Amino acid sequence: MDTHLTETVAGPEPHDYKSDVKPIWCPGCGDYSVLAGITRAMATMGLERHNTAVVSGIGCSSRIPAYTSCYGYHAVHGRALAVASGLKLARPDLSVLVFGGDGDGFSIGGNHFLHACRRNVDMTYIVMDNQVYGMTKGQASPTTESDWCESKLTPEGPGVNPIQPVQLALACGANFVARGFSGNPNEVARLIVEGVKHPGFSVIHVLSPCVTFRPEQRGWKSSVHPYGREPTDDPNEAMRAVLEDDGFGLGIFLAGNRRPFQPASAATRTIAQIEEGFAV
Amino acid sequence: MTVDSVTIAFVGSGGAGVMTAGQMLLDAAANVGWYGLMSRSSGPQIRGGEAAAFVRLSPQPVLAPGDRFDVIVAFDWQNVERFAAELPLNADSVIVTDPSQGEVPAVLAASGAKQIAMPIKELAGAIPGGRVNMVGLGAVAAAIGLPRAGIDAVIEKALGKKGEGALAASAAGIDVGAKEAKGWNLGLELAAPQRNGEARWNISGNEAAGLGALKGGVKFCAAYPITPATEILEWLAPNLAKTGGALVQAEDELASITMCLGASFGGVPSITATAGPGLSLMTEAIGLGVASETPVVIVDVQRGGPSTGIPTKSEQSDLNIAVYGLHGDAPHLVVGPTSIADCLFTTQWAVHLAEALQTPAIVLSDQAMGQSRAVVDKPAEAPYVAKRLLAEGLDGEAKYKRYLDTPSGVSPAAIPGMPGGEHTADGLEHAESALPSSQAADHQKQLDKRLRKLAGHDFGDAWAEVEGEGEVAVVTWGSSTGPAREAVRRLAAEGRKARLVAIRLISPVQPAKLAEALKGVEKVLVVEQTHGAQFHKFLRAHYDLPGTVSVFSRPGPLPIRAREVRDTLASLL
Numbered sequence A: 001m002d003t004h005l006t007e008t009v010a011g012p013e014p015h016d017y018k019s020d021v022k023p024i025w026c027p028g029c030g031d032y033s034v035l036a037g038i039t040r041a042m043a044t045m046g047l048e049r050h051n052t053a054v055v056s057g058i059g060c061s062s063r064i065p066a067y068t069s070c071y072g073y074h075a076v077h078g079r080a081l082a083v084a085s086g087l088k089l090a091r092p093d094l095s096v097l098v099f100g101g102d103g104d105g106f107s108i109g110g111n112h113f114l115h116a117c118r119r120n121v122d123m124t125y126i127v128m129d130n131q132v133y134g135m136t137k138g139q140a141s142p143t144t145e146s147d148w149c150e151s152k153l154t155p156e157g158p159g160v161n162p163i164q165p166v167q168l169a170l171a172c173g174a175n176f177v178a179r180g181f182s183g184n185p186n187e188v189a190r191l192i193v194e195g196v197k198h199p200g201f202s203v204i205h206v207l208s209p210c211v212t213f214r215p216e217q218r219g220w221k222s223s224v225h226p227y228g229r230e231p232t233d234d235p236n237e238a239m240r241a242v243l244e245d246d247g248f249g250l251g252i253f254l255a256g257n258r259r260p261f262q263p264a265s266a267a268t269r270t271i272a273q274i275e276e277g278f279a280v
Numbered sequence B: 001m002t003v004d005s006v007t008i009a010f011v012g013s014g015g016a017g018v019m020t021a022g023q024m025l026l027d028a029a030a031n032v033g034w035y036g037l038m039s040r041s042s043g044p045q046i047r048g049g050e051a052a053a054f055v056r057l058s059p060q061p062v063l064a065p066g067d068r069f070d071v072i073v074a075f076d077w078q079n080v081e082r083f084a085a086e087l088p089l090n091a092d093s094v095i096v097t098d099p100s101q102g103e104v105p106a107v108l109a110a111s112g113a114k115q116i117a118m119p120i121k122e123l124a125g126a127i128p129g130g131r132v133n134m135v136g137l138g139a140v141a142a143a144i145g146l147p148r149a150g151i152d153a154v155i156e157k158a159l160g161k162k163g164e165g166a167l168a169a170s171a172a173g174i175d176v177g178a179k180e181a182k183g184w185n186l187g188l189e190l191a192a193p194q195r196n197g198e199a200r201w202n203i204s205g206n207e208a209a210g211l212g213a214l215k216g217g218v219k220f221c222a223a224y225p226i227t228p229a230t231e232i233l234e235w236l237a238p239n240l241a242k243t244g245g246a247l248v249q250a251e252d253e254l255a256s257i258t259m260c261l262g263a264s265f266g267g268v269p270s271i272t273a274t275a276g277p278g279l280s281l282m283t284e285a286i287g288l289g290v291a292s293e294t295p296v297v298i299v300d301v302q303r304g305g306p307s308t309g310i311p312t313k314s315e316q317s318d319l320n321i322a323v324y325g326l327h328g329d330a331p332h333l334v335v336g337p338t339s340i341a342d343c344l345f346t347t348q349w350a351v352h353l354a355e356a357l358q359t360p361a362i363v364l365s366d367q368a369m370g371q372s373r374a375v376v377d378k379p380a381e382a383p384y385v386a387k388r389l390l391a392e393g394l395d396g397e398a399k400y401k402r403y404l405d406t407p408s409g410v411s412p413a414a415i416p417g418m419p420g421g422e423h424t425a426d427g428l429e430h431a432e433s434a435l436p437s438s439q440a441a442d443h444q445k446q447l448d449k450r451l452r453k454l455a456g457h458d459f460g461d462a463w464a465e466v467e468g469e470g471e472v473a474v475v476t477w478g479s480s481t482g483p484a485r486e487a488v489r490r491l492a493a494e495g496r497k498a499r500l501v502a503i504r505l506i507s508p509v510q511p512a513k514l515a516e517a518l519k520g521v522e523k524v525l526v527v528e529q530t531h532g533a534q535f536h537k538f539l540r541a542h543y544d545l546p547g548t549v550s551v552f553s554r555p556g557p558l559p560i561r562a563r564e565v566r567d568t569l570a571s572l573l
Helices: A030-045 A061-067 A080-090 A102-106 A110-119 A165-172 A185-197 A215-223 A235-244 A271-278 B018-032 B080-086 B120-125 B132-144 B148-162 B164-181 B205-216 B230-242 B253-265 B276-292 B319-324 B342-357 B440-455 B478-493 B511-517 B534-542 B562-572
Strands: A052-056 A071-074 A095-101 A124-129 A176-181 A202-207 A249-255 B006-013 B035-042 B050-058 B071-074 B094-097 B114-117 B200-204 B220-223 B246-249 B270-274 B296-302 B333-335 B360-366 B373-377 B424-426 B464-468 B472-476 B499-503 B505-507 B523-528 B548-553
Touching (some): A030 A202, A052 A061, A061 B424, A071 B253, A080 B220, A080 B246, A095 A185, A102 A110, A110 A165, A165 A202, A165 A249, B018 B132, B018 B200, B050 B080, B071 B132, B120 B164, B132 B164, B148 B164, B205 B270, B205 B296, B205 B342, B220 B230, B253 B276, B276 B296, B296 B342, B319 B360, B333 B342, B360 B478, B472 B562, B478 B499, B499 B511, B523 B562, B534 B548
Parallel strands (some): A095 A124, B333 B360, B472 B523
Antiparallel strands (some): B333 B505, B464 B499
């Protein structure tokens, strides 16, 4: 459970969690709204900025740490979840949030996503999915449709099936899985609050359009719809239901009961006592 | 008549118990007051492959493997040709061979070594629960004059839990072996131990590195198993937990290094251990540690490379990747322990340096130190612990600058939990504020700062081990130090002068200190275990070596032997 939730009457405002750095995103980028949702969620929870760490890899959405006023680590491409896992395991007193995109999380970082889900460290991963590599100017990502032909790198289309992040998260054992849409930052904020409060590893898949390289994603606002089911704590039930979902259902799919991972540790020996084991 | 050093090999297929026999011989010798070194050679197989335990014992500290083997005890000859080159013999050597296992292979018999037949399998088979390795151990112990009490204590410790039957079977095996050896008269009785009253340890290089991490203040380790580094991680797992730290098994080396960086960003001194392939995977993230000024220690237990190479055998060929493997201009620390015991000091020092200088440190151990075990004098206490310069006065008006350009180059660090120090540590080039910047002036300033904090640091005397005198000097590093040191001491005993300089601090380089150490030297011999003479080229790139320089460089897995270095040095005198 998060230890930095405080109940205050006159709590912090979302802008308290924004740094004075101006985001470098394109006009119309969905990530602006996600950032608004993030800072709103932080304010709602009253997170202490100095006890909150936000971690990211590389990509448009991975720029977020510098746009917040918390502690942040903008690491290397694909490794955000590993950096964050190490941080949370070594410093369980901190609130740890991880931000990134579909390429960072599911391609170069795919192995870490798989293991973060099964390891179930108590932290929250907000993955902004725009089905494209934006920062390198428009290549197919692991969530891009197989017949998307707008990239110079794959002019005939990537030709491989996209990953379904929510299904993948459930299959790998994530303890809390939800989907939001950047067009509804209040809902994104609500999902983040629920994810942070929920013990264990929480995955929040946020559809966040790239209007520069995927202008057709402007149409997502008419595709999304409420998921329409109550959250379950049964991963099997969640998976069965998600298989029926069209990829645009918004809400909480799973709020599971797995215990968060934390290696056992207790200072019971001095180093001098350990050294005695080497004595002849 | 006694000898001052004896070198023994137990060989047999994996599972025959050669490592157990070697380990028990070393432990028994330690019990009675001898020093010793046990190294191991095995194939990649867990069971059924070839295996050999090499043990050298002496009343004096053992610095290196013996020049050749005095005794080889072969439980079988399966696949022995795979490591025959690692078994130097001559006409004074003795091969103890079981006739039921066939002829001594021609490659070994050609040495002219004396052969002694002992029906090891039959003798062991006659004992209920008897094992060949105990028969072999008993024979060797008797041949070198190891008092029986020393062995009994080892058996009791190793097998006590398995009950009376196992104890009795082992004791009977040792008795039978000893009885066989009685008539051999090999002239290999080892000189009496010289107990100096000092405490002694029986420790492997990998254990020593783990202990060094603990003593340096490490509280977090992320681990991915890889030969021959795994024992460091397996040793740290329980011992970190007992001292209030934590170890997590990572999904790969990309994760283990970045988990460590995450923990270290949280202010917790962190370490991981790996071997060449893992180090290759880690290099991008080590660069992140350099750029984001996040301390971390990586112990690379080197093995034969490139690629999968020879995972179970030693080489010093990761020097180049450790020093030059990061992209960009990325100053960082590279240190190399000079002995099994020094794995403790050097790892502890690396933790201290990484934290003090806020940068990654690579510790270059190798299989010959990591997986070998030595009886040594208890290592001296070293004062090095992790202490990161932390930011103060964060509640003031001025905005905290994570990468402040200070005279020393070290910027006071704020870590999560410190109000007012909030910032985003970044692998993107940045301004002093930590905000990303691609401006030329910021890049120059931060590059200068990151270089300055290493270049300006006073590393003291620990940069190298220097001994001896004269106009000829060996310059070496890592596990090559042992044979080089023994060579210099042997020459000294002959009244011939030579110097030893074993460089512990590989990077940053210390040209003034090496020049001082080599003052008056006219001939330099560089000794290393690589094919490409990596260390020699590294020295040539960064140092002015005096006089004429020759190189003794050979790839693994053949260990460098003191005799070879001694003879090469002698030819220069």
